[in-house]
Amino acid sequence: MQQILREHQTYPPNVVASITSWEVWKTLKGKDLKDQCDWVELRVDALPAELAPEQVMEFRPDMPLLVTVRCHEEGGLRRMPEEERFSLLRAYMPYATAIDIEIKSMRHGRELVMEAADRGILVIGSTHDFQITPGVDYLREQEKKARAYRADIVKFAFTPCVAGDIQTGVQLFKKPKGPIAVMGMGPMGPVSRLLYSQLGSCLVYGYLGDREAAPGQWHVSLIKETLRNLGPILR
Numbered sequence: 001m002q003q004i005l006r007e008h009q010t011y012p013p014n015v016v017a018s019i020t021s022w023e024v025w026k027t028l029k030g031k032d033l034k035d036q037c038d039w040v041e042l043r044v045d046a047l048p049a050e051l052a053p054e055q056v057m058e059f060r061p062d063m064p065l066l067v068t069v070r071c072h073e074e075g076g077l078r079r080m081p082e083e084e085r086f087s088l089l090r091a092y093m094p095y096a097t098a099i100d101i102e103i104k105s106m107r108h109g110r111e112l113v114m115e116a117a118d119r120g121i122l123v124i125g126s127t128h129d130f131q132i133t134p135g136v137d138y139l140r141e142q143e144k145k146a147r148a149y150r151a152d153i154v155k156f157a158f159t160p161c162v163a164g165d166i167q168t169g170v171q172l173f174k175k176p177k178g179p180i181a182v183m184g185m186g187p188m189g190p191v192s193r194l195l196y197s198q199l200g201s202c203l204v205y206g207y208l209g210d211r212e213a214a215p216g217q218w219h220v221s222l223i224k225e226t227l228r229n230l231g232p233i234l235r
């Protein structure tokens with residue numbers, strides 16, 4: 001299929017399998033999951049707190065690894081002080097291809113971001129809203145802020161409440177300043193993830209196992225297969 005793409009747009013996106021279950025993670029040891037996904041995201045906030053990174057990494061699949069310690073206000077499963085989240089991210093850095101840090105934490109975490117960049121680790125600056133779709137101007141401001149703090153990829157997750165909210169995400173593809181990942185959550189999550197993938201989102205998140213990491217995710221196998229049968233579209 002012809003790839004009609006603009007700068008910073010790619011097709012197909014990398015399919016990211018979010019893992020929020022220690023039980024599922026333990027089944028992945030050394031597995032090659034390439035026919036299902038391109039990256040695995042380990043949600044460290046979802047793991048039992050007593051586990052050390054070396055223990056966890058014993059089960060690591062043979063895939064690029066995104067490490068996330070999500071803050072509670074943006075969907076994290078454990079409440080912890082920011083310093084603890086940063087030190088966990090730091091402890092997992094030797095294993096990471098990429099790390100995710102909330103845009104609102106990037107100023108405080110700027111040293112961490114620099115450290116990641118020095119190690120050649122990609123930085124995803126992210127923002128999540130589980131209730132609404134913020135306005136496009138606000139989301140663009142967030143992108144600007146994330147880029148100023150050196151995010152390589154800016155990720156927007158929000159909840160479309162009416163069909164028109166999907167258009168807010170579409171607008172983000174107008175001249176982004178670098179790669180973006182855009183996804184809806186909730187009942188319009190699945191359809192939005194397909195559309196934004198076709199518009200050039202560089203990542204699309206889904207789940208492995210039997211538990212969604214966010215409302216509106218697809219199972220990674222299903223989205224990978226579906227995207228194989230589709231192609232890029234113009235905004």
Ligand SMILES: O=C1C[C@@](O)(C(=O)O)C[C@@H](O)[C@@H]1O
Pocket residue numbers: 018019041043068070075100126128157183184185205206213214215217
């Ligand atoms: O931030 C994201 C995206 C996500 O919230 C989603 O909507 O698929 C799932 C999370 O695991 C991940 O950290």
